[in-house]
Amino acid sequence: MLKMSNHDMTNLRSGAAAVCPACREESLAKRTKRMEGWTCVGEYFACALCGAHWADVEPDKGTSHEKRGSERLEALAGLLGESVPEAPKPLTPGCVTFCKDCLHFMRHPFRDRCLLHGRDTGSMDDCASFERRPVDQNTGEEEKS
């Protein structure tokens, strides 16, 4: 019933001239969005004169909305994976030992001292002789000694 062959219809492009099978006028292909509510679910070529559906627009590979969306997500995930630093490991008592938490650590305005070894130390230093400073059970704070 269609005058035009399938070949003609599948190779339509916007503005292509063809004889419309519906109104039988020499018409132009009009690229039309197929809407579902407010969402564009596809595109088709329609007769510019009567609006009859001619052929679906083959979605270009890589440019359809869905594809582009997932690619964007992947790109975003990749971006996040690269830019977001690994979550720091939780500080578990007993696992991380800083000299500042040590029983033998003595705070000093100018230099921190290790009383056990009798030498200067840094608050973020670590030591094999680490002994956790007792924690005040009432306040949960370290005892000031």
Ligand SMILES: [Zn+2]
């Ligand atoms: Zn027509």
